[in-house]
Amino acid sequence: MSTSDSNTSPKNRFGPLAIMVSLFFLFGFITVMNEIIVPELQNLFNLSFLESSFVQSSFFLAYFLCAFPAGWLITKVGYKKGILIALVILVIGLVLFIITPSYHNFYLVLGSLFVMGVGITIAQVVANPYIVALGTRETASSRLNLAGGFNSLATTVNTIIGGSMLLVASDNMNAEEIIHSMRNPYFIMAGVVILLGILIYISKLPEIKYDDIQESKMEIGRLFKFKNLVLGAFAIFFYVGAEVSIGNVLIKYLQQPKMGGFTKDSAFWYVALYSVGAMVGRVVGFFTLQKIKAERGLIFVSIMAVYFVFVGMFTSGMVSRSCILMLGLCNSIMWPCIFPLAISGLGRYTTQGSGLVITMVVGGAIIPVFQAYLAENVIGYNLSFVVVLLCYVYILYYALVGHKLVAKTINQPTLQ
Secondary structure (H helix, E strand, O other): OOOOOHHHOHHHHHHHHHHHHHHHHHHHHHHOHHHHHHHHHHHHHOOOHHHHOHHHHHHHHHHHHHHHHHHHHHHHHOHHHHHHHHHHHHHHHHHHHHHHHHHOOHHHHHHHHHHHHHHHHHHHHHHHHHHHHOOOHHHHHHHHHHHHHHHHHHHHHHHHHHHHHHHHHHHHOOHHHHHHHHHHHHHHHHHHHHHHHHHHHHOOOOOEEEOOOOOOOOOHHHHOOOHHHHHHHHHHHHHHHHHHHHHHHHHHHHOOHHHOOOOHHHHHHHHHHHHHHHHHHHHHHHHHOOOOOHHHHHHHHHHHHHHHHHHHHOOOHHHHHHHHHHHHHHHOOHHHHHHHHHOOOOHHHHHHHHHHHHHHHHHHHHHHHHHHHHHHHOOHHHHOOHHHHHHHHHHHHHHHOHHHOOOOOOOOEEEO
8 A cells, every 4th residue: 555645754654553563562462461370270270171261262352352343333433433442441451450359250361351351353444554654664564563562562562561560470479369360461551452442542653544535434345356355364264263272271281291391480481482482573674674575574474383393293303393483483474474465455445445454353362272182182282283383374375375366456545
């Protein structure tokens, strides 16, 4: 996508881009807490591994239910108001999580996570197409990688800080004290969200406008004519599903005797290393995707991901651990490559198309549960990675073939 308004010079794009990058940092900071709190919720509510996977499912289910309506909402209220609505909902979810564990009801906790997911869903529907519109379509992947790099930085930082808080709690405190300790990171995050909301409220954030009439109603049937969009939405489904599923199973996988029999505390640092790999990959991707096309980058990382999963499934010890951890590096540039390819050529349908793509983040709610079931009840942790393998095979298909099915561009966005 390109921008033509005079207000979109590189200098004037810096402020809006900085705000969107801040949102991505926020996404990572909050989302990674789902992985960190799973062991604590298992202890508090005596959950099986399969039951604990619903922590992720409740959060990512919001994407499926709310992303497409969020696209319609943004066409009504605009991007800035859409972000502010998202942040208000997110604060409500964070406050609910601070309150609900005291009631010792797992379903109330899941409900608070769902509300958080709704807020982040709306913010995602705003942020991704906005970043794409802040420059040329050819460099959109690079900008999304920059945002993704800050997302990974937040994931890494909060894995260490938030995880350390909970590890201290689980080692030395009883259940009530663990509940109290879990609140600390969420108090901090609620404060950060409020401050960011104030900053956005007083900022001059330009709106995205189109050359023809902005869509005023949901046009689902029209969207499905864009094959690159539909196939790209499924690519997002499998990418997010694979990424979340790996993080979900990683600690249990590392605790197996043939993987080294790590304690939970030791395995936790491998989860942090997995996040570091994603962060490093996104920093590298920010520079490389300015020089190479998104589809070529996606082909490369997809092939490497298929290879690493296959080797990791059928080996053990350091070899298997290394291969699975390398998937963080492979995952790093998948989203910023898939997203602009999926919404290419949508023109004035870009906002609703983005909502459709974001809807498929629900893969993070479905695929981890499926892998958890196979790992715990059917084929074991190593072979359960066949689920992740199939996800990467589809993404490779999209990189090679699916993205080429692009409809003729309707119009181009401008910022006003």
